[in-house]
Amino acid sequence: MQIKLRVRRYNPEAENPAPHYEEFTVEVEEYQSVLDSLLHVREYVDDSLAVRCSCRGAICGSCGMRVNGHATLACKTKVVSVASDGGTVTVEPMGNMPVLKDLVTDMKPFWDKVRQVTPWLQPEGPEPEGEYVVPPESMNHLNGVMACIMCGVCVSDCTALEVDSNFIGPAALAKAYRFAADPRDGEVKERLRALNEYGGIWDCTRCMECVEVCPKGVAPMDLIMALRDKAMAAGFTNTYGARHAEAFSDSVKEGGRLDETMLAIRTIGFFNVPKLLSMAPVALRALAHRKLPMPSPFHAPIPGVHQVQRIFGRLEKKQ
Amino acid sequence: MKYAFFPGCVARGGTPELYMSTVQVCRRLGIELVEMVSASCTGAGVLQEKNRKLGDTLNARNFALAERLGLPIMTICSTCQGVMSQAKLRLQDEAYRAEINQVLAEEGLEYKGATEVKHLLWILLEDVGVEVLKHHVVHSIQGLRIAPFYGCYMLRPSDALGFGERPERQQALETVISLVGAEVVDFPGKSRCCGFPILTINERNSLRMVAKHTGEAKDLGADAMVTPCPLCHLNLDGFQPKAAKQRPTGIDLPILHLPQMLGLAMGMDSEALGLKRNIVSPKKALEKVGVRM
Numbered sequence: 001m002q003i004k005l006r007v008r009r010y011n012p013e014a015e016n017p018a019p020h021y022e023e024f025t026v027e028v029e030e031y032q033s034v035l036d037s038l039l040h041v042r043e044y045v046d047d048s049l050a051v052r053c054s055c056r057g058a059i060c061g062s063c064g065m066r067v068n069g070h071a072t073l074a075c076k077t078k079v080v081s082v083a084s085d086g087g088t089v090t091v092e093p094m095g096n097m098p099v100l101k102d103l104v105t106d107m108k109p110f111w112d113k114v115r116q117v118t119p120w121l122q123p124e125g126p127e128p129e130g131e132y133v134v135p136p137e138s139m140n141h142l143n144g145v146m147a148c149i150m151c152g153v154c155v156s157d158c159t160a161l162e163v164d165s166n167f168i169g170p171a172a173l174a175k176a177y178r179f180a181a182d183p184r185d186g187e188v189k190e191r192l193r194a195l196n197e198y199g200g201i202w203d204c205t206r207c208m209e210c211v212e213v214c215p216k217g218v219a220p221m222d223l224i225m226a227l228r229d230k231a232m233a234a235g236f237t238n239t240y241g242a243r244h245a246e247a248f249s250d251s252v253k254e255g256g257r258l259d260e261t262m263l264a265i266r267t268i269g270f271f272n273v274p275k276l277l278s279m280a281p282v283a284l285r286a287l288a289h290r291k292l293p294m295p296s297p298f299h300a301p302i303p304g305v306h307q308v309q310r311i312f313g314r315l316e317k318k319q
Numbered sequence: 320m321k322y323a324f325f326p327g328c329v330a331r332g333g334t335p336e337l338y339m340s341t342v343q344v345c346r347r348l349g350i351e352l353v354e355m356v357s358a359s360c361t362g363a364g365v366l367q368e369k370n371r372k373l374g375d376t377l378n379a380r381n382f383a384l385a386e387r388l389g390l391p392i393m394t395i396c397s398t399c400q401g402v403m404s405q406a407k408l409r410l411q412d413e414a415y416r417a418e419i420n421q422v423l424a425e426e427g428l429e430y431k432g433a434t435e436v437k438h439l440l441w442i443l444l445e446d447v448g449v450e451v452l453k454h455h456v457v458h459s460i461q462g463l464r465i466a467p468f469y470g471c472y473m474l475r476p477s478d479a480l481g482f483g484e485r486p487e488r489q490q491a492l493e494t495v496i497s498l499v500g501a502e503v504v505d506f507p508g509k510s511r512c513c514g515f516p517i518l519t520i521n522e523r524n525s526l527r528m529v530a531k532h533t534g535e536a537k538d539l540g541a542d543a544m545v546t547p548c549p550l551c552h553l554n555l556d557g558f559q560p561k562a563a564k565q566r567p568t569g570i571d572l573p574i575l576h577l578p579q580m581l582g583l584a585m586g587m588d589s590e591a592l593g594l595k596r597n598i599v600s601p602k603k604a605l606e607k608v609g610v611r612m
Contacts, residue, residue, distance in 0.1 A: 069507065159512040163527035202520050205528075206364050207512035208475035225368040232369070240520040248365045252377070256359045258328035267519040282557060286333070289596045293332035304357035307426045308377065314422055315373040 001085040002027055005037055007049070008092040010099050019099075022046075023088075028079045034089060035063050035074035038103070050102035058215055061151030065103050066092040071156035073215045094156035096165075110152050113168050117176035117195070124186025138183045145178045145223055147216045154210035154220050166199040170210035170220035173201060177223035180230060192231045201227045202241030243267045253312045256302030261295035320446055322393035322437075323385040324352035325403075328360050329549040330395055333557075336593025337549050340578040341395050341439065343591045347582075348447055348455060352393065355384055361402040363550075364472075364516075371409075372419070378406035379419045380426070382434040391435035393442060395578070397548030400438040401472020404479040407436060438473065440491050440547045440577055452498055457586040461500035463543060463608050465580065466536035466572075467492035467509045468555065470548030474510050495577070496545065499584035504541040508532035513551035518558070529554055529562035533572045542604040547577040556598045573601035583610060 005026055010019040024045055026037045035053055042049045051074075053063040058076040065074050068082050068090050083089045093099045098106040123132055154170040161167050168176075173195070180191045195201045201224050210220040232242050247266035251259045261283075268275045286292040293299070302308070330338040345352055358381045360366075362374035381403070385392045394400045410416045410432060420429050437445070443452060469492055473480070482488055493503045514528030533555055536544055546552050556574040563570040574597065575583075582592040583605070589612035594601055602612055 069510075159528070160517075160524060162511070163514075163531060164521075164524045167524075203517065203524065205471075205512040205514065205516050207471040207516075209471075209512075212475045212477060229369055244520055245365060245368060248363075249369060252360045252362065252366060256357075258332065258360050258363075260328065260332045264519055282561060285560065285598055286557060289598055291333060291335055291596050302357050302359060305359075307357075307380065307428075308359045310426065311376050311380065311422060312373065314425075315370060315376060 001030070001080075003037070003079060003083050003086070004088040005041060006088050006090045007038070007041075007102070008090075009049075009102055010093075011048070011050075011101055021090075030078075030080055032079055033075050034067050034072075034077045034079055034082065034091065037079055037089075038074060038091065050100075050104045052104045059149065061149035064094050064105075064151040064153045064156060066090075066094060066156065071095065071153040071213045073151060073153065076215050094152055096155055096158060096161045096169075097152065105152070107152060109165075110150075110155055110169075110171065113155075113172040114150070114175055116168060117172050117179075118187075118191065119172075119175045119179065121179060121182060121185055122187040123184050132184045134183050141181060142178055145174050145218055148174055148178075148218045149216055151215065153213050153215060154218075157209040157213050159207045159209055160203050160205050164199070164203065167203045168195075168199055170204070170224065173204070173227065174218055174220040174223045177227050180227060188230075189234055192227070192234050192236060195227055196231050196236045196239060201231060202239055240267055243269065253309060254301070254305075255296070255299055256305040256308045259296050259299040260293045262299070265295070320349060320442075321351040321353065321390055322442070323388045323390040324354045325358055325381065325385075325392050325394050325399060325436075326354065327394065327396040327399040327549065329553065333553050334549040334576070334596075336579065336596040337395060337552070337576045339591065339593040340576055340582050343587060344578040344582045344585065345439075347585060347587065348451070350393075350442070350447065353388060353390060355381065355388075355392070358384055361399045361406070363398050364402055367402070374402070375406045375409055375415075376419050376422050378403055379410055379416070379430040380423060380428060382407070382410075382436075383423055383428040383430040385434045386431055387428075391437055394436060394438050395547070396550065397438070397470025397473040397546075398550050400436065401470075401475070401480070403436045404472075404481075405476065407434070408479045438547060440473070440495065441485075441488055443495060443581070444487070444491055445485070449498065452495075456499050456584045458500040458584065459586050459610055460580070460584050460605070460608050463501040463604065464504050464541050465496050465501045465575075466504040466506055466539070466541040466544045467496060468513065468532065468536075468544050468546040468548075468551055468574075469510055470546060470551045471510075471512055473547060492545065492547065492577075495581070499581060501580070501584070504536055504539050506532075506535050506539050506541075508535050513546075513548070513554045515550045515554040518554060525554065526558060526562040526565065529558050530565040530570065533559055533562070533570045533574075534566050537570055537572045541572060542607060543573045543575055543580075543601060545575045545577055545580045549576070552576055559599050571599060573597060573599045573604050575601060 054060040063074040244267040367374035514525035
């Protein structure tokens with residue numbers, strides 16, 4: 001089949017370095033990947049096209065790029081899965097990182113963030129003579145995260161990083177989980193304390209982009225959620241995020257459905273007057289438009305709330 | 320067409336206009352709704368952070384209630400849809416479902432695994448059908464330029480949302496915008512996060528998201544934006560005046576709920592659609608196409 005590759009080009013050394021799109025018509029076989037077609041362009045059409053790749057087998061994590069708007073490994077993405085005969089495939093460099101040339105991004109900010117989470121084991125006590133021995137079943141939960149190949153695809157499409165480059169991001173937080181949940185690590189509490197800070201676990205929006213695009217099934221967002229739970233269990237509860245999680249759960253338990261106004265107040269904190277006042281214009285606007293939900297005790301519980309409460313009673317304790 | 324109507328917390332709380340417009344539009348389209356008044360919150364992914372089994376049990380309870388009615392569930396919230404779809408996927412595992420049913424049994428309930436959960440957006444195209452919709456549309460908003468905004472959980476995770484069998488769901492919002500005679504303003508932000516989940520946690524980032532997406536659509540010439548998610552609406556509409564301070568030119572982009580847009584195209588009264596409750600008034604945008612409110 002024949003497709004058009006619409007490639008975002010950028011060369012900082014060109015006379016006119018402004019990014020632009022260039023189209024290449026390419027013949028592809030059913031078994032070929034987007035990377036194959038890009039390499040064909042580089043070999044036979046335009047040898048100035050910059051593409052980074054190595055293994056071509058979804059192991060090395062070098063060829064992360066955006067295909068039709070979503071980050072992926074170009075070697076793992078078959079052309080037939082993203083275009084039909086005569087169609088166009090748009091290829092762009094990964095997002096949330098500087099572009100060096102064409103489809104090649106600078107991974108330094110990525111590695112800086114990974115280093116930020118102390119990505120090595122910090123066991124406590126005297127060093128054993130041999131290995132640190134743990135039962136295999138106590139490591140099973142880490143199998144998924146250890147499949148991470150550090151390709152940067154999740155970081156590319158992270159919606160929180162898009163507006164705040166200080167956010168540690170999904171890949172580094174997944175790596176943080178890998179050590180914070182390792183039974184041999186002795187610095188878990190210190191790790192969780194650091195992750196609880198600004199830019200850490202509570203800045204994830206739960207948008208699931210990282211889960212959707214990860215080529216290895218790591219599901220970084222799920223691991224960020226696990227870190228949140230660990231942080232709260234370790235006593236780090238004095239954050240907006242932790243209060244929100246607690247207040248949300250309490251609200252559903254009390255009324256069966258959310259008491260939105262009270263949820264916001266409890267998350268912000270009853271005595272956090274400056275922050276509460278900063279929300280006042282929004283609340284007043286909502287009130288003027290007859291859409292400010294009435295908080296408890298005017299918030300009526302659902303019929304059957306006792307069922308919900310009994311379910312909470314049975315399952316809450318088993319965490 | 321009859322559904323067990325699951326409005327969700329926000330349509331019964333902070334966005335009453337969504338509830339009003341849904342009821343009105345469904346009545347006009349011949350969609351019969353039996354409201355699930357005793358259904359609980361889905362957990363919105365927040366409850367699941369701490370305790371997934373608890374979240375799945377609450378959703379299984381809702382599914383069991385719908386099974387008792389013998390009706391599929393209709394949602395009007397991207398978040399509810401996504402969270403329910405994920406729970407439903409996990410509950411397909413028979414051993415897990417049996418475990419959850421043990422808890423439900425004490426409440427005299429059982430989830431057999433059959434309940435279908437469908438957002439109004441999908442119902443419009445898959446159950447009501449394009450021809451019936453076309454029949455009801457009087458083209459009163461023809462020429463209006465509308466940007467779609469999905470809400471994360473209507474698009475992700477794709478394996479829970481039936482995209483394998485129905486890939487067209489990924490363009491459902493654009494399809495409905497075109498069907499009602501409006502012009503689609505496509506923009507990359509349509510599939511991104513609105514910022515609502517971190518509103519009280521990191522307000523600065525949340526407002527940056529509002530400004531980014533609404534500003535981007537506005538710059539591309541959108542007269543309005545439409546969303547099938549009340550949580551997105553709360554942020555993109557309710558917090559737009561605050562977020563607008565980030566842009567020298569402001570924003571002023573009305574955000575319509577899906578049934579509000581549909582109702583307008585069906586020539587329904589703006590009062591019945593609750594348009595006066597929207598924080599960013601759609602008045603000016605609607606005047607452009609000769610609709611008065």
